[in-house]
Amino acid sequence: MSNTPRQWPWFTVGPLCLTVYGVIRLSDPTHNPGFAWSLGHLSLLASVLAFVPAMWRLRRWAAAGRGPAARAFAGAATAAGLLGTAAVTAQALIDLVVGFLCADRAAMNVMFDGVRSHPGVTPAVYTVLPLLFYVGIVLLTAQLAAMRRIAVWRPLVVVAGIAVTAASLDLMPLGGLLLLLALAPLDRQQQPAAPAPAPV
Structure with missing residues (x-):
């Protein structure tokens, strides 16, 4: 793992804000317009936007040094x-305006x-x-994980x-915490190390 200084913790902010949204949602079972509705959807919006640089960093790691197929x-x-980020962002903004x-x-x-x-709005913004x-x-x-640059359990926990x-x-708070468990440690490294070559 790299010893370079920690940058913006996008892998932590995204799941953490999703967890906050889930907790706020549970605290307001009526889902009426008001402070809880607005704060919750602002947390959702922050979560989704934090995943943009997180996904970009994952793309850079996955594409590094593995040929055109890996990059594609x-x-x-x-x-x-x-x-998908654009669709969820649109959904959160619509919910905020309606509230x-x-x-x-x-x-x-x-x-x-x-x-x-x-x-087209329902599949574009709410379902597909x-x-x-x-x-x-x-x-x-x-x-x-297939490239052995992160542990295999991480994508499994993401799926969970x-x-x-x-x-x-x-169950969104639990889902957010599982994403936090899987992704937050990735904030502390610039690029996962490639596996060592087999001895000849």
């Missing part, structure tokens, strides 16, 4: 992840229905494209964190 795979995984404009949950539901009534955010993270960490969140949004 890492690039495709990063493109998918960033497209700001509405006085109660009923009014929010009416406005959300209006937003989703536009063709947001999944690519998680796909990108899984593919990049799996590639690094995503799976528990997908099973129930109430």
Whole structure:
């Protein structure tokens, strides 16, 4: 592991803000507009945006010194992840605006229905494209594990964190903590070391 100074801790900030969002969401079971709604979605937005430099760093690690195929795979995984990031960002911004404009949950539901009534909005912002955010993270960490540049258990824990969140949004704090466990240590290194060549 590198002894270079620690830079911005994106691998910590992303999962930690996701955990905070999950905790705030659990503390407000009515999900009405107000302070908790706004603070929670600001935490979600911070989490997603923190994953942008984190994914870019994973791409750089995965593409380093492994030929055009590794670079192409890492690039495709990063493109998918960033497209998903854009979708989740749009979702968080819509939720923030709706929460700001509405006085109660009923009014929010009416406005959300209006937003989703536009063709393509639901798959682009709520169902299909947001999944690519998680796909990108899984593919990049799996590639690094296959290259033996990070431990194999890390992508497995990433998948577990995503799976528990997908099973129930109430489990998002647990999902965030699992992502934190898998990714936060990567903040302390510039680039995972390549495996040593076999003796000849």
